[in-house]
Amino acid sequence: CFAPFLCLRPPQIRVKPDRTGVVTDGVKHSMNPFCEIAVEEAVKLKEKKLVKEVVAVSCGPQQVQETIRTALAMGADRGIHVEVSGKDYETLGPLQVSKIFAALAKKEQADLIILGKQAIDDDCNQTGQMTAALLDWPQGTFASEVTLEADKLKVVREIDGGLETIKIKLPAVVTADLRLNTPRYATLPNIMKAKKKKIVNVKPADLGVDVSSRLEVLKVDEPPQRQSGVKVETVHDLVEKLKEAGRI
Amino acid sequence: MGIFQRFARIPLKSTYIWSLCRQYSTDLTAVDRALIQHRCVHNRGLGASPGNPGAAPPRLPFSRVTQEDLAFFRTLLPGRTITDPDLLKSSNVDWLKTVEGNSEVLLRPKTTEEVSQILRYCNERNLAVCPQGGNTGLVGGSVPVFDEIILSTSLMKQVITFDNISGILTCQAGCVLENLSNYLEERDFIMPLDLGAKGSCHIGGNVSTNAGGLRLLRYGSLRGTVLGLEVVLADGRILNCLATLRKDNTGYDLKQLFIGSEGTLGVITAVSILCPRKPKAVNVAFLGCSSFQQLLETFQCCRGMLGEILSAFEFLDASCMSLLEKHLKLTNPITESPFYIVIETAGSNATHDEEKLHKFLEEVMTSSLVTDGTVATEATKIKALWSLRERVTEALTHEGYTYKYDISLPVEKIYDLVQDMRGHLGDMAKNVVGYGHVGDGNLHLNITSPSKDPALLAAIEPYVYEWTSKWKGSISAEHGLGLKKRNYIYYSKPSEAVALMGSIKAMLDPKGILNPYKTLPDNIH
Numbered sequence: 001c002f003a004p005f006l007c008l009r010p011p012q013i014r015v016k017p018d019r020t021g022v023v024t025d026g027v028k029h030s031m032n033p034f035c036e037i038a039v040e041e042a043v044k045l046k047e048k049k050l051v052k053e054v055v056a057v058s059c060g061p062q063q064v065q066e067t068i069r070t071a072l073a074m075g076a077d078r079g080i081h082v083e084v085s086g087k088d089y090e091t092l093g094p095l096q097v098s099k100i101f102a103a104l105a106k107k108e109q110a111d112l113i114i115l116g117k118q119a120i121d122d123d124c125n126q127t128g129q130m131t132a133a134l135l136d137w138p139q140g141t142f143a144s145e146v147t148l149e150a151d152k153l154k155v156v157r158e159i160d161g162g163l164e165t166i167k168i169k170l171p172a173v174v175t176a177d178l179r180l181n182t183p184r185y186a187t188l189p190n191i192m193k194a195k196k197k198k199i200v201n202v203k204p205a206d207l208g209v210d211v212s213s214r215l216e217v218l219k220v221d222e223p224p225q226r227q228s229g230v231k232v233e234t235v236h237d238l239v240e241k242l243k244e245a246g247r248i
Numbered sequence: 249m250g251i252f253q254r255f256a257r258i259p260l261k262s263t264y265i266w267s268l269c270r271q272y273s274t275d276l277t278a279v280d281r282a283l284i285q286h287r288c289v290h291n292r293g294l295g296a297s298p299g300n301p302g303a304a305p306p307r308l309p310f311s312r313v314t315q316e317d318l319a320f321f322r323t324l325l326p327g328r329t330i331t332d333p334d335l336l337k338s339s340n341v342d343w344l345k346t347v348e349g350n351s352e353v354l355l356r357p358k359t360t361e362e363v364s365q366i367l368r369y370c371n372e373r374n375l376a377v378c379p380q381g382g383n384t385g386l387v388g389g390s391v392p393v394f395d396e397i398i399l400s401t402s403l404m405k406q407v408i409t410f411d412n413i414s415g416i417l418t419c420q421a422g423c424v425l426e427n428l429s430n431y432l433e434e435r436d437f438i439m440p441l442d443l444g445a446k447g448s449c450h451i452g453g454n455v456s457t458n459a460g461g462l463r464l465l466r467y468g469s470l471r472g473t474v475l476g477l478e479v480v481l482a483d484g485r486i487l488n489c490l491a492t493l494r495k496d497n498t499g500y501d502l503k504q505l506f507i508g509s510e511g512t513l514g515v516i517t518a519v520s521i522l523c524p525r526k527p528k529a530v531n532v533a534f535l536g537c538s539s540f541q542q543l544l545e546t547f548q549c550c551r552g553m554l555g556e557i558l559s560a561f562e563f564l565d566a567s568c569m570s571l572l573e574k575h576l577k578l579t580n581p582i583t584e585s586p587f588y589i590v591i592e593t594a595g596s597n598a599t600h601d602e603e604k605l606h607k608f609l610e611e612v613m614t615s616s617l618v619t620d621g622t623v624a625t626e627a628t629k630i631k632a633l634w635s636l637r638e639r640v641t642e643a644l645t646h647e648g649y650t651y652k653y654d655i656s657l658p659v660e661k662i663y664d665l666v667q668d669m670r671g672h673l674g675d676m677a678k679n680v681v682g683y684g685h686v687g688d689g690n691l692h693l694n695i696t697s698p699s700k701d702p703a704l705l706a707a708i709e710p711y712v713y714e715w716t717s718k719w720k721g722s723i724s725a726e727h728g729l730g731l732k733k734r735n736y737i738y739y740s741k742p743s744e745a746v747a748l749m750g751s752i753k754a755m756l757d758p759k760g761i762l763n764p765y766k767t768l769p770d771n772i773h
Contacts, residue, residue: 030626185581185622185629188535188613191606233327 019219021090022121031067034116036074038176040183041146042114043075050148051112053077057104059097061085065199072194073186079199080104084211091213093122096204098130103207105135110171112153117142117175128175138168144179301709301735305770307394310376310761313353317373321355324365328403330354339398342391343384343445344650347731349392351378356403360478360486360517366399367515367761368484376761379511381453382424384445386652389510389730390453393765399515401452407431408518409492416475416492418520421452437523440467444638452516458508460726462638465687466559466594467524470507477503478518482757492520505752510728511763513756527559527594529601532630533609535621536585540663543587546617547659547687550591553608557601560592561687565666568640568683575646576639581632582620589618589686590637598625640683640692647678647696651708654684655691655716656725662691665715669693672711676704690725713739728767735769746772 016023031039045051056071058064059082068079082100084092105113113132118125132139140146140155144163147154157164158177186194204211232238242248321329330336331353340349357363370377378396392398401422408418415437419428426446429439441454443461453459455477458470467473476491489503506514537543547561566586572578582588595601605623612618624630644650657665666682673680677695684692693712697704713723717739724733724740737746750772753760 033628182579185534187582188609188618188621188623191623192610192613 015220015222019221021217021220031070032116032119034118034120034176034178036116036183037178037180038114038116039071039074039076040181041176044181045148046075055080055108055110057082057101059084059092059100061089068199069194070186072197073191074184075190078197080202081199082202082204084204088211092211093213093215094124094126094130096209096211096213098127098134099209100204100207101127101131102134103209107207112170113173115175117177128173132173135173137171137173139173139175140166140168141175142177143174144177146174146180302732304393304731305765308376308760308764310764311374312395313375313397317375318353320369321353321366325355325357325362328356328358330356339380339383339400340391342388344386347388347391349378350395351392351398352395354398354400356400358403360480363399363480363515363517364484364486367480367482370397370761371483371759374759374761376764378763379456379515381422381450382445382448384449385453385457385730386654386727387724387730387732389457389728389763389766393731396764401450404517410435411492412437414492414494415523415525416520417523418490418492418518419451420518421516422450425449425451425454432523433526436526438526440473440522440524441470444641451519451521455507455519456509456511456516457728458726460685460688460690462560462562462685464685465561471504473522474503474507474519475522476520477506477516479506479514479516481514482759482762487514490518490520494522508728510730510767512753512767513762515762528596529594529598530630531593531601531605532624532633533591533605533621534581534633534636535589535591535612535618536582537587537589537617538585538619540587542617543589543686544660546589546612549612549617550608553611554591554593554604557593557595557604558591559594560590562590562637562684563686564588564637564640564683565681567679567681568643571643571647571679571681572636572639575643578636578639581622585619588636590633637683644681644694644696648698649696649700651695651697651705653693653712654725654727655693655712656689656722657691657716657719658721659686659689661719662686662689665691665712666693668715669695669708669712673704673707676701676707716740731766734767737769
C-alpha cells in the first residue's frame with residue numbers, strides 16, 4: 001500500500017508599488033487549481049483502496065492551514081504544515097520547496113508524491129521535477145491519466161504533440177494536469193470530519209533544509225495597460241488618423 | 249414564438265381611451281374619430297380581451313413618423329438616428345423573444361438636453377416614444393408595441409461624480425450595471441443591487457422598473473438607495489432632483505413617482521445612488537434541504553446566527569437542478585435534494601465571518617435541517633456556486649416556451665403555489681419549477697412547454713393570479729407590469745389606487761406619448 005503525498009500551493013498576487021515583489025498581506029490564500037486536481041486524484045486512489053493514507057503538505061505562513069483543511073475535507077487523512085513566513089516566504093521558490101518535499105518524503109516514507117504541474121502565480125513548473133531529481137525517483141509529469149498496474153504506475157502525459165504513455169516504477173513523483181479529473185466540492189459532513197483530522201507543524205530547519213534563495217528578484221512589473229481605441233466617423237478620418245500615427 | 253399583432257382588429261371599450269379621445273378631439277380627423285367611436289362601442293374579438301389580457305390593444309391614434317420628423321432628428325442627433333431595419337431589429341424584440349414591435353426609428357441621445365429636445369418635439373407632434381435601456385425586461389415593457397420611436401440610453405454612459413467618503417455615485421441613465429460595479433469595486437465600493445442581467449441592463453432601466461435582485465435582502469430596494477433623479481418629462485421639461493444628500497425632507501419626494509414607473513411618467517436621464525462599501529470577506533454556502541418547511545427553519549436559523557453578515561438567501565428546487573444539469577451541463581456539487589439554498593455572507597472580517605458561518609453550518613447539519621452542503625470562500629468557486637442559481641433562467645429558455653410568473657407571497661406559502669400548480673396542470677405542462685428570492689418572499693414560478701400553448705395558458709391564467717390575490721400577494725414582485733401584465737393590476741391593487749395612477753399619468757403625460765400600452769391597464773375603472 002502506498003502513502004501518496006500532496007503538495008499545495010497558495011496563489012493570487014499583485015505587484016507592490018515599489019516593484020520589488022508582490023503583495024502577500026491580506027491576500028486570500030486558496031489552493032492552487034492544479035494542486036486541487038492532485039488532491040482529488042489521491043483521494044480517488046484511496047477510495048479505490050490502492051493507497052493506504054493520503055497526507056497533504058503545504059509550505060507557507062499561517063494561512064496555508066486553511067488550504068490544508070480543504071484538502072482534508074476533500075478526503076486527505078492528515079496534514080503537514082511546513083512553516084515559512086515573512087521574508088523567507090517571499091523568496092521561497094521551487095528549489096527550496098522541492099528540498100523540503102524530498103526531506104519529508106524520506107521521513108514519512110512516502111511511496112507516491114502528487115502535486116499540481118505548476119502554481120498559477122509563478123507558472124514555474126519546476127517543483128515536481130526537482131523533487132524527483134533530489135530523491136532520484138522517476139517522474140510522470142503533466143498527467144492526464146494515472147493507473148496503478150502491479151508495482152508500476154502507468155501515466156498518460158499531455159505533451160505538445162498529443163499524449164504520451166509511460167510506465168514508471170514506484171516510488172515516483174506525478175504532477176497533475178488539467179484533464180486528470182474534476183475536483184469534488186468539499187461537502188459539509190466532510191468539512192466537519194476534517195476539523196478532527198490532525199495538522200502537524202514543522203519548520204524547514206527541522207528537516208535540515210536551508211530556505212535561503214539563490215535568486216535575486218531585480219524588478220517586478222505589471223503588463224502594460226491596454227490603450228483604449230479611437231472611433232472615427234468616416235473612412236477619410238481613418239486614413240488621416242493612420243497617417244498621423246505614422247502607420248501608413 | 250409569441251409575436252403580438254401590430255393591428256389588433258378588436259375595438260376597445262376603455263374610459264382611458266375616452267379621456268384621450270377628448271384631449272385629441274381637435275387633432276383627429278373625422279375618419280379617426282369615427283374609427284375610435286366604433287371601436288369603443290363594439291367590443292369583441294382578438295387582441296386584449298378577457299381571454300388574453302396580455303396581448304396588445306389596438307394602436308392609439310399617434311402621429312406617424314414623416315420625412316420632416318427624420319430630418320429634425322438627424323439634425324439634432326447626427327449619426328445617431330437609426331432607421332436601418334437590420335439595426336432596428338434587435339431593439340424591436342425583447343430578451344425573451346416573445347414581443348416584437350415595428351419601430352422605424354431608434355434615437356441615441358448623449359445628453360439630457362438632447363432627450364429634452366426629443367421629447368418636446370415628439371410631444372408637439374404627438375409621436376409615441378418607447379424609452380429603452382438594456383432591453384432585458386421580462387414583461388415586454390422595453391420594446392415598442394407598434395411604431396413608437398425608440399429612445400435608447402445606450403450612449404448616456406458617463407459616470408458624473410463619485411464621492412468615496414459618502415459612497416454616493418452620480419451617473420447617466422445608460423451606464424451598464426456591471427460597468428458601474430467594476431468602476432466602484434476599484435474604489436472599494438459596490439452597487440447596492442445585483443441581478444443576472446447585470447452585463448446588459450442600464451441603471452436608468454433598473455430604476456424605472458425598481459429592479460430587485462440578489463442583494464435586496466441586505467441593502468434594500470432602489471426606493472431606499474436612490475437619492476436623486478434627473479428626469480425629462482413628456483413635454484421636454486427637465487426635472488432636476490439629482491440631490492446627493494442622504495437626508496432631505498423638503499416637500500414631496502417626487503423621485504419616488506418615477507422609480508418603478510416603467511418609463512410611463514418621464515424618462516430618467518441621470519441617477520444618484522448610495523453605494524455600500526465592498527465587503528472584505530464574501531462566503532457562499534450551497535445547501536440541500538429535504539422539505540420546504542426545513543428550508544424555512546434554516547432561514548430562521550440563518551437570520552439568527554448570521555444576521556448582520558447575511559447578504560443573500562436564494563432557493564431553487566430539484567426541477568431547476570435537473571434543467572441546469574440537462575441543458576447547461578452544470579454539476580450538482582452536493583447530493584440530490586428536493587430543495588437547494590444559496591446563502592451569501594458579506595462582512596468586513598474574514599475570520600469572524602468564517603467562524604459565524606461554520607457555527608451556523610454545524611448547527612443546521614447536526615439538527616438535520618440541512619442534509620448536505622458545501623462552502624466556497626474563493627472567487628472562482630463562489631462564481632460556480634452562484635451560477636447554479638443565476639443561470640436557471642437561461643436553462644429554462646432551452647425547454648421551448650416558458651410562462652414566467654414573478655410572485656410575492658407570505659414566505660410560508662411560496663412553495664404551495666408551485667405544488668398546487670403542478671397538480672392543477674398535470675400533464676399539460678412539460679415542467680413546473682420554482683426558484684427565487686425566498687428571503688424576500690419572492691417566487692419565480694416558471695412553467696415550460698415545448699411550444700406556445702394557448703390551452704396551457706388558459707389553465708395557468710387567471711388561476712395563478714387568483715391564487716396570489718387570495719393570499720394578498722403581488723402578481724409582479726419585481727419584474728413590473730410592462731405590456732404583458734398591465735391588465736392584471738387589479739389582482740394586487742384596489743380600483744381607487746389604479747384610478748389615482750391614471751390621474752397622475754394624465755397630469756404628467758396628457759398626450760400619453762411615453763411608453764404607451766404599458767403598466768396601466770387598458771380599462772381604468
